[in-house]
Amino acid sequence: MSLKSALKKVKVVHWIYNLVHYRSLLHNRAAYKKYKIRKSLTASISSKDFPDKESRAWLDTGHSRELAPTREAYFRFPASLQQQILSWSDNGYMILDQFFDEATIDQILEETARLVRQHRLTSSENGKLMFANRLSPRIREFTNDKRLIELLGFILDKEVVPFQTINFIRGSNQRAHSDSIHMTTYPLGYLIAVWVALEDTTPDNGPLFYYPGSHRLPYLLNNDFNDGETVLTLGKKEYPDYEERIARLIAEKALERKVFLARKGDVLIWHANLIHGGMPVNDPASTRKSMVIHYYARDVIKYHEITERPSLLK
Template sequence: MNLPKVDSPFFQQIFNQLSLDHETQKLVKQFAEQGYIIIDDLGIENIAETTDKIVKDLTPIYGHKGKVESAWIYHDRIQDAWTFNQDAKKIATAPQIINLLKILYQREPIPFQTLNFRFGTQQSTHSDSIHFSSVPARFMCGVWVALEDIDANNGPLHYYPGSHKLPIFDLNDLGITGSYQNKPYDTYPIYEEFLQSLIEQNGLEKVELYIKKGQALIWAANLLHGGSLVLDKNRTRYSQVTHYYFSDCMYYIPLLSDPFLHRIHLKEVRNIITGEIVNHVYNGETVSVHPEKYEIERLKYQLLQFQEELEKLRPIVRESQDELSVLKPQLQTVEAELEKLRTQLYNSQAEF
């Protein structure tokens, strides 16, 4: 079946054949049933040294905006710090995580993006499947590593155990067309509100992640999660998230896609382990894709939108021009009057 093994209806038989040790069996079962597991040991020696060093090295960078190497800095969030920070890369490629992901998904894990935060994100509850999806679906997961101790006050991550078993909701399930629009986030609040109702309707229980520096959470692609409120505004919440895909899939961004309008925003995926761009594969066959093609499509679409805007503005401009042509002769009369008065003033001054 084109499903991660942990999500397979034949899950029990598949994992019974793998002769895993008892501890791993427990983790696999929990991941299958709950959609997450907490890891105490990433398999990195002197983990505290590594986490402290990341915090120390990234601290001067936070607060800026712009590009460093291939990384993007947006004030409190650094995307792809792994491209210039070896310790961030070490976390993203931690052996214990990679081994576990291999077991859970029975495919090669591909870490493809890191996000480093210094404060709680307060991000609303979502499924990562709306941001990063794959065909077949669900071959994606997130790993959240605490770079300092986390508690209720510094904006912990929250999640809804078992919610990964819900269907994957795409924009078109909510009557929204995914597109290359300028601001895909214009429609995002509809998605967020829908998830809130869904959580209430299903009586899902929210759990906050209180973990210590160096511990990690692995969550499945469709597990609902977000950032809780930062109760103590003086506290930092240093953390690193790595998002992973798995080999032999097509990778795309649903918020920018609508397959039924011939729009699929395929994603260029760079494997943090190898530094190489990953092949897109459909049912075992490599598909050659050119992500720049999709960028061009996006720009074309934007251009169309600007043209539409321009068309809307044109009558307004015309109206203003008409008004201007009425005002112009009036202005000329006023100016002529003014000139007359000025001459009179000059003459009377001379007379005086």
């Protein structure tokens, strides 16, 4: 294990980091009070601190087919979208064909390229360009698209706030996972993600894949795959152990994978617990430009289960 990976296991290192970024943790204050979490905002936090592991998002508490039409706002969405809202409880995803026009997507591409050229947006080890929304007012504006905010707010029945963007230039090759291990809420179910095609995806450039209905499986959190945690250190297992656990779950449940062959401007929205990832890239010369925006509901506890860090929301 490298020194960097070893340090990431030491909670004290996180606490110091959290203290330095204290202001960005204040978003959790009201929710800690509401849910009676008697911990400092800078302390490690995980599902072990909470009394239950159930989603309380309203469309998870019953079926969207019955629940959604009870709200007037539902009837304001176009008919094709209404159909997808009705199926949300079954599918855990929805696809918005040609949601963004070409000119808007081109602006986002240009803006991303500019940030990369200026070395302000640099790719992490796994090729992810993180948090362009913190660097660019244009990208921030994009994440606050009124139509998206209304739709996501309707699905969660709460005000949503964009947390992060991830831009991809190439296919991610990412193994199957649920976002709830990375970005977690208490109560559960209050993260939602929007994947935007910035160019067409093909079977060869590593398209997004997902497992319809997998969001209804129990949330797989640290206790379900990790052990050996102490007051000062995280559990012994690593992220690949989580991925293995998810792969086994997919096999056990014989889940059926779907691949999203998107056209530039298409959008796929996924539920906090939908299992998804990136198909292998068959053509190494290909690009697969896309952007993911992760949104949290504003008034819940927001944190990262896998590292037990509270989220920093600027």
